[in-house]
Amino acid sequence: MTMEEILSYVDGLGDVLTVRPAPGDGSPEISWGDAFFYLAPDGVNPTEPQPFATIVTKDYPGDESSRLDRPDTFRVNVAAGRDAFARWTGHEPREAGAPGRPTDAVAADAEDTVFAHPVYGALGWLAVVNPGPPTDGATRELLREAHRLARARYERRAETG
Template sequence: MTPDDLIPAIHAIVPDAKLVTAAGDVFFMHPDDPNLPLATIVTGDNDWDNASNLAREGVLRVNVGIDRDAFRDLFGDLPKWREPQDAGIDFTRLDVLMPHPMYARLYWISVLNPSPETLRSLRPQLELAFRLAAARVARRLAG
């Protein structure tokens, strides 16, 4: 799937999310929280995040921020590695749900080039990410 396929598919799952684009990447934001995305589509490597080798032609990564319990349900124990190369995970595999190579400690998950089936399987995590963002907004507004 390309970003042009993924954007409407993800937006259909979290229709109230605001889309922000920057440098070819897409950020799905809660409309009242401009600071922290709930999901992203990343299309290239950078100096601090290149474990997925997104420099390969046509490779992108969908990332979703979930909570500790959901992360543990998917992957068991929380990651102990500090650097992706220490994780024992091949972060370059396509269409495999895995911890985010850099932000797993913050309960982010990722998948490179998700198939339509894999994207559909992310529905609960995307919905959770939006609920978590809404809860952050509510806490901030409550003072």
């Protein structure tokens, strides 16, 4: 999957606001070239302060383990939720990175493999570096699930709001 294929797929899920920071838009330089996906039924204002998925194209401070400084490398990050996280990793999100817990079997720089996000795994985030044919379906499924969860949160807030 290319970054453009992912952008197009997520846009097709509906009610998605894709933020792509770039020079001159006031965003921090480190975020330029990345993409942040929010549920935004009005097309303008995200319903949550955090995106439900992102694509990052470079290492961020404290998040260098995926080695995104390699040529043509990016990582899809997905707020997959507790159930999907446990299905993919074999443990609960709260156990990700816990002291004394063995390191996940998948290295954070492994390409085309679903793994616990190296920084936000404890929050139920999964990641894939350079998704290809083996993880195309899984990446799409995870993005759909993250979108569904964001919509469910929006609908719950609308009912109680």
